Amino acid sequence: QVAKAGEAIERTIGPGVVSRIVGDVYRLCLPDDSGTLADYIPELAAVQPDSFALCLATADGRVYGTGDLDASFTIQSISKPFTYALALADRGTEFVDARIDVEPSGEAFNEISLDPVTERPRNPMINAGAITAASLITGADAAERFERVRRCYSRFAGRELRMNEAVYASEARTGFRNRAIGYMLRSFGIIDSDPDEAVDRYFRQCSLDVTCHDLALMAATLANNGRNPVTGERALSTALTERVLSVMTTCGMYNAAGDWVTSVGLPAKSGVGGGIVAVLPGQIGLAVYSPRLDAHGNSVRGVAACRELSRRLELHFL
Ligand code: DON
Numbered sequence: 384q385v386a387k388a389g390e391a392i393e394r395t396i397g398p399g400v401v402s403r404i405v406g407d408v409y410r411l412c413l414p415d416d417s418g419t420l421a422d423y424i425p426e427l428a429a430v431q432p433d434s435f436a437l438c439l440a441t442a443d444g445r446v447y448g449t450g451d452l453d454a455s456f457t458i459q460s461i462s463k464p465f466t467y468a469l470a471l472a473d474r475g476t477e478f479v480d481a482r483i484d485v486e487p488s489g490e491a492f493n494e495i496s497l498d499p500v501t502e503r504p505r506n507p508m509i510n511a512g513a514i515t516a517a518s519l520i521t522g523a524d525a526a527e528r529f530e531r532v533r534r535c536y537s538r539f540a541g542r543e544l545r546m547n548e549a550v551y552a553s554e555a556r557t558g559f560r561n562r563a564i565g566y567m568l569r570s571f572g573i574i575d576s577d578p579d580e581a582v583d584r585y586f587r588q589c590s591l592d593v594t595c596h597d598l599a600l601m602a603a604t605l606a607n608n609g610r611n612p613v614t615g616e617r618a619l620s621t622a623l624t625e626r627v628l629s630v631m632t633t634c635g636m637y638n639a640a641g642d643w644v645t646s647v648g649l650p651a652k653s654g655v656g657g658g659i660v661a662v663l664p665g666q667i668g669l670a671v672y673s674p675r676l677d678a679h680g681n682s683v684r685g686v687a688a689c690r691e692l693s694r695r696l697e698l699h700f701l
Contacts, residue, residue, distance in 0.1 A: 405449055408692050417683050418682070436594075438670045440602065446613075452594060458658065462654070467507040467508075467512075467513070467627060470516040473521045474519050536591060599668050635650060648699030650701075667698065
């Protein structure tokens with residue numbers, strides 16, 4: 384279901400005060416049509432710009448949502464915490480820490496940089512760290528390694544996610560900056576395998592299609608200590624879930640991280656596809672989809688909606 388320009392589909396799941404607040408925040412943020420679609424990957428500009436969805440899932444599996452809940456879009460950088468999680472599970476914290484720092488960078492997501500002292504990517508949420516995490520996924524061959532990533536995200540979402548071939552092809556055709564980062568990582572010995580394969584896996588993970596409903600459940604799985612609250616399946620250990628949430632807190636919103644923590648107060652991750660996820664540990668996973676972005680590459684209505692929901696539901700905990 385994708386709304387036509389300016390005409391949102393409202394579908395509220397579940398009764399009560401939470402639904403009312405979700406609906407109110409949706410109506411409040413809907414008129415703002417500022418911001419622009421990401422177009423540095425040509426295919427990203429092919430979405431319906433007015434789409435807007437808000438979805439909240441609790442750690443015990445109740446879901447509240449409104450708007451274009453089933454519109455699909457690519458996960459983009461929201462993939463980063465999930466691949467980082469799988470890399471930690473595959474290799475252990477010590478091994479991963481020796482290659483990816485956990486310091487906020489205050490840099491743009493695609494900065495070609497390493498920490499000058501440690502010579503490591505500053506964190507797993509910028510591309511340098513995310514491509515390193517992608518290089519650490521285990522499996523017999525490249526196909527199996529990506530399939531493990533896809534299955535991992537699917538456990539978080541509670542349904543089988545699929546790759547958007549057109550977005551992947553578009554990104555693979557134009558992603559020279561990410562290739563530059565991959566080669567930099569290889570030359571500094573951060574990646575010791577084929578950098579082209581790591582970058583290709585990163586392109587693929589960014590191109591997985593999700594809906595706002597999926598993202599809310601992925602966030603709720605993090606809120607529920609790594610266990611999907613609807614399927615009951617464990618996607619990540621409790622200890623690793625804590626670590627992923629910590630890194631989302633300090634690094635999830637790039638150079639807007641300080642403003643985000645101050646005004647929303649939740650660990651979060653955004654993507655240039657227009658999605659944002661936020662997590663209240665132990666309680667709530669929140670997702671917003673609206674593809675027009677601000678100067679930081681974060682969804683305009685997404686940031687406004689998270690801020691307003693955090694205020695009205697008193698979610699601010701940092
Ligand atoms: O690295 C890239 O260019 C993208 N595929 C992902 C970027 C992204 O979502 C950045 N986040 N806001």
